[in-house]
Amino acid sequence: MLDKSWLSQAAITLTLSALSLFPSSAKAQVSVSPLIIESKAERGQAQAMITVTNTSNAPTRVRVYAEPFTYNRDSGFEILSSTPTDLTKYLQFSPRELTIKPGESRRVRLISRLAPNLPDGEYRAVIFNESLNETKNSEGNSVALVARIGVTFYVRKGDIAPKLAVSGASFNQAQKQIQLLVTNSGQATARPGVNWTLKRGETVVKTGKLDPASVVPESDRNLLLNYPSKDDPALTPGEYQLSGDLSWGDDRNASKLPFDVNITIPIITHSADNRQIIPGNRR
Known part of the structure; x- marks a missing residue:
């Protein structure tokens, strides 16, 4: 069952700025919602859905992939190579690649299945939605533009809370x-x-x-x-x-x-x- 408390747009300002990486010419290609999802695992499983919208005037290709992450004491959001809280090992999502027509939206389903022997705690992943587009530079050459927006996904196992x-x-x-x-x-x-x-x-x-x-x-x-x-x-x-x-x-x-x-x-x-x-x- 999804906890809706973190799906408020008012609460995602810092996450958007930290997890959005794009050159200015690619900035308005896609929008993604929600940007923060928190879920409690029931019998080891949790599900969620994200919506990707093409806000441009041309078809957009989007690749979806996940990485473990944390928040550093001073620098904030940080991608990790490995961590005991890595959710990506237990995460499935579909589709992984999609082409979206101008003005249309597509959904990506997220399913996590935690191993039964995992200790109680929180497991995290950032799901990046990376759009791939081509444009022309000042010399008329084709240039590939890559823009990505991250959705942070938190899955809680057991009766846990912050302090x-x-x-x-x-x-x-x-x-x-x-x-x-x-x-x-x-x-x-x-x-x-x-x-x-x-x-x-x-x-x-x-x-x-x-x-x-x-x-x-x-x-x-x-x-x-x-x-x-x-x-x-x-x-x-x-x-x-x-x-x-x-x-x-x-x-x-x-x-x-x-x-x-x-x-x-x-x-x-x-x-x-x-x-x-x-x-x-x-x-």
Whole structure:
């Protein structure tokens, strides 16, 4: 039986950007829905369906294939060569290749059959829908364009759940933004959204919201709060307080976790060649 809680389009912004790879000229060839599927295995089996639509004015060929994946602490979505949570070994889908006429849609059926001896836990795969098209370059030569969109498929075996905690906050020097470190010590992925308030003493500096982002089991992930943005003034170095709450799940099984952590905004100086140097972190 499929759990519909993760099929909301409002919850897939980050996944779409992380799993969509295409040159600009191929960007509008296909659309895929849903982009996130979560299912509970019943007697070792789970099923799902994805819809691929040709949004272009020409026939499009699509190849379907699967890879194991995870979400890295700092870099986010990551393809893996192997992992104990690999669903691809137990996943079948049909068709694997299809040609779609302009404006038409085709469905791809997903079926997972977990081995009886597998331990309880979550098994994951990303199903890529790769469109193959040809165009002409500026010199009139034929050029093949490859665009792909990934659907993340989570299958849970047994009575498992996520268990989230906020482990701290820090200032990401590369992105020049505040990030919140979220830990998942449970056995299932959660997609927490974040409501946050940044204060210095009794003064509220900024409030904001962060769209849901995946934190896989037995891992942690730094979630960038997109602050300060390029349009915001730089933060004054010093001590701040970051508070708010994480929220995840659907209306029937909603969870909320408040947090209140301290964060230090460092003093940043520049070297003669304009490289950033953080006092106290020099080698």
